[in-house]
Amino acid sequence: MGPSTTALSIVEPLDRQTLGERAYAKLADLLISGRLAPGEKLSLRGAAEVLGVSIMPVREAVSRLIADRALEVAPNRAVRVPVMSAEQFRDLTRIRIEIEGFAAAQAAAQHTADDLAAITAAEAAMRRECEATEPDLARAVELNKTFHFAVYAAAHSPTLLEIIRALWLKAGPVINLDLRANPQRLAASGVIAKHDAVLRAVTARDSDGARAGIAADIQGASSFILSRGGLPD
Amino acid sequence: MGPSTTALSIVEPLDRQTLGERAYAKLADLLISGRLAPGEKLSLRGAAEVLGVSIMPVREAVSRLIADRALEVAPNRAVRVPVMSAEQFRDLTRIRIEIEGFAAAQAAAQHTADDLAAITAAEAAMRRECEATEPDLARAVELNKTFHFAVYAAAHSPTLLEIIRALWLKAGPVINLDLRANPQRLAASGVIAKHDAVLRAVTARDSDGARAGIAADIQGASSFILSRGGLPD
DNA sequence: TGCCGTGATCTGTGATCACAGTTAGACTGA
């Protein structure tokens, strides 16, 4: 054994994440942050070379993302980011409002002091970035995600959190690609005001208010994107 | 080309599903129908031999199921069906009621004549099996699944359907294992009456009624299982 | 000039091999 049993009992965990998991995390991040555009093709061997591993870990990561419908295989066997029709996007928005709204309501009812501190901090960081003279778009996208998931995490339901993560995997490419094309949406659509409403509702343990706030945030972004008409069908 | 161009235009589709998909479908069916018990270990090579393929397709299937939390890898790297604590099961039930209830409400509002016919037929088949002199348990489980998904399919949302399928993948082992141990639950818990209530609500386009009916069905089974106290923690 | 066959190169899928880590069983020692 080691030099000391007591020392071992402390250090133990030793997160041994597999290469496949790391590849999945990397690809998932690219999707959620919208750096992989809808329709973009993805080569297993190409991705493997970029990530500096063999194609085996990439295969596992990609097969998981395909199972989540975050990627798809074309009839030609080519792997690509799905192109979402306007109707599909409306459907996804409806589901997000229902499920993320539910999570926000649960968060309002069940949050702890730590949860509230995390949510408050995330809201402040997001506000600071958006009100800066020259906002960093990539950072704003990241902070938006941080805020939402700080709220959802306060619902204390791992299963629910996982479902929402899968929804963001699908919505990410569409939403954030659009945001890249229209940076002014950050200021125009009143994201900050809606986040503030959510924060205040959660603080007041107002479940209906939290649900409505999240719904308004999601619906706002969705309507903006649909109004631009960039989606097929 | 072939002997006739007109003939080709008819036959074309030719579903070429991969071995990995078939392995996934097979394993998923085993989980949903509860033939894989919580805690049961699963060997990649063993499963591959049973399925008559190499371990590669099984690896893909298993990694997808692990991503869905329908399987888990123990710290020893052993793959097994997760053992769910009572608290986790309560959490899962709460989410199922919310999401499957939402799907039922949507189904009530948006179903077509074909949907209604499928739901009606599924309800009748389930009733027939349960009221038989000696009901076939495995068949009853299958028919219960058919009825629920006939309802959910009427919501016409592929994304929602996929989420629910993932939920059943988690709940299946617990629910159907318990059902195997307590076959009398089929008659005792009033499943038939609840399904009938759902059918009537959907027919009447009563969204709230459909939601309540599904919620009662899920809650009924969950309460029964929890009352038996077979779950750890 | 326009079109079609053809081969090189890419794709994902599947099989096989290699490896580190764990586990269980048998064997040895007292």
Place this chain on the structure above:
DNA sequence: TCAGTCTAACTGTGATCACAGATCACGGCA
């Protein structure tokens, strides 16, 4: 008889090879 050790047979993970199908560009024929 029992405790300890050590080997042999597993486990999942990763790499490499093999293959069928798809894509695309080049070249020859009409």
